[in-house]
Amino acid sequence: MIDDSKPIFMQIAELIENDIISGVLAEEAQVPSTNEFAAFYRINPATAAKGINRLVEDGLLYKKRGIGMFVTHGAPQRLRGARREKFQQQFIAPLTAEASKLGIGVDELVAMIKTGSDT
Amino acid sequence: MSQSTAIATRELTKTYKDVRALDNINLDLEAHRIYGLLGRNGAGKTTLMSILTGQNYPDHGTALIFGHEPFEHDPTLSRICFIRESQKYPEDFKVHQAFTAAAMFFENWDEQLAQNLVQDFGLPTKRRIKKLSRGQLSAVGVIIGMASRAEITFFDEPYLGLDAVARQVFYDRLVEDFAEYPRTIVLSSHLIDEVANLLEHVIVIDKGRIVIDADAEDLRGAAVTVTGEAAKVQEFIGAATVLHRDGLGALSSVTIKTQLDADRREQAKLMGLDLSPVSLQQFVVRSALSETATATGEKTEARS
Numbered sequence: 001m002i003d004d005s006k007p008i009f010m011q012i013a014e015l016i017e018n019d020i021i022s023g024v025l026a027e028e029a030q031v032p033s034t035n036e037f038a039a040f041y042r043i044n045p046a047t048a049a050k051g052i053n054r055l056v057e058d059g060l061l062y063k064k065r066g067i068g069m070f071v072t073h074g075a076p077q078r079l080r081g082a083r084r085e086k087f088q089q090q091f092i093a094p095l096t097a098e099a100s101k102l103g104i105g106v107d108e109l110v111a112m113i114k115t116g117s118d119t
Numbered sequence: 120m121s122q123s124t125a126i127a128t129r130e131l132t133k134t135y136k137d138v139r140a141l142d143n144i145n146l147d148l149e150a151h152r153i154y155g156l157l158g159r160n161g162a163g164k165t166t167l168m169s170i171l172t173g174q175n176y177p178d179h180g181t182a183l184i185f186g187h188e189p190f191e192h193d194p195t196l197s198r199i200c201f202i203r204e205s206q207k208y209p210e211d212f213k214v215h216q217a218f219t220a221a222a223m224f225f226e227n228w229d230e231q232l233a234q235n236l237v238q239d240f241g242l243p244t245k246r247r248i249k250k251l252s253r254g255q256l257s258a259v260g261v262i263i264g265m266a267s268r269a270e271i272t273f274f275d276e277p278y279l280g281l282d283a284v285a286r287q288v289f290y291d292r293l294v295e296d297f298a299e300y301p302r303t304i305v306l307s308s309h310l311i312d313e314v315a316n317l318l319e320h321v322i323v324i325d326k327g328r329i330v331i332d333a334d335a336e337d338l339r340g341a342a343v344t345v346t347g348e349a350a351k352v353q354e355f356i357g358a359a360t361v362l363h364r365d366g367l368g369a370l371s372s373v374t375i376k377t378q379l380d381a382d383r384r385e386q387a388k389l390m391g392l393d394l395s396p397v398s399l400q401q402f403v404v405r406s407a408l409s410e411t412a413t414a415t416g417e418k419t420e421a422r423s
Contacts, residue, residue, distance in 0.1 A: 004339060006396075008339065044319045045298040045301075045336070046152065073343050089381065089385070
């Protein structure tokens, strides 16, 4: 949900991106309106609009005049590609840093990941 | 002044005897936005709102509402609704009579909205004003403020006596109704964390001066608290502006005014430091308000 770590419009954009990646919002599906987002998250409607507009600028959503916002065809693939690029920095780097602090070697780490992904 | 300017003040100054309640206030408030007017008791919030609503006048400077001075200017006053912290209504009126009176004054009055809010707050409309509890009186004010749908609505600490549930009802209905009927709303509040997400723009006033006038989104993430080993925290923050400092033995927790990019966050992680967000309330308290404590509770009623 919404927290204080960064501007709310960015958080709204990320929430929608997550829903697109996970398939909750399918390609060509209609996205809730600005006012629905505002009411649901209890935020200023202008802020919600700013978050949605950012995704429109990025080409992930598009507007059908008089109807609403929809997920662009191909948006999930594009988002996944962008997230993969960030994966190394966001997840692998802190993981290896913590592992080396604890004296966990690369082989052991790999083994742990394998065990973890089996469950 | 642009077409969308709702309120403009220039060099607005007001002095009561030896107290400068407002000191050279220059503000531009755009139409169709929700503003937070924040500050401590006695900071000048109520004085400012009284002048903007024509219930008081400045010693110096101007305040224009849609281009007009509001004082004794009926066409302008009819576009404004001001709900005070301790709003007075005729004591012998029944609640529904207070609403009828308001409906006659505010041309955009929405009776259906008023009825819905009466239900939401569980307000007894046949009871006389003098028999209402403090919270029920506040509910009357909130309902009039919202159902008036005035082009500019001022809420001055409107929630006295309202419990957390009732306040949430107020915030929820405000967002819903504002989304459908955009207008200019100025919300004065001590409960900054409660209203933070509703605000588009934040004005903080301290000792009669404007100390923050910024979009809420620009303030969010404008500061961060770094916690960890004191020496490492110091190394990490370098020359950043320190808003607050706490220490516990070798542990140090320092709030700095800076926006950290991904690389800096990564660096903090590698140094074993914790980063935690700073709420709007913390930011306002730490960065803008004078630290001398005052007795809580009482508020000088005589200022207006």
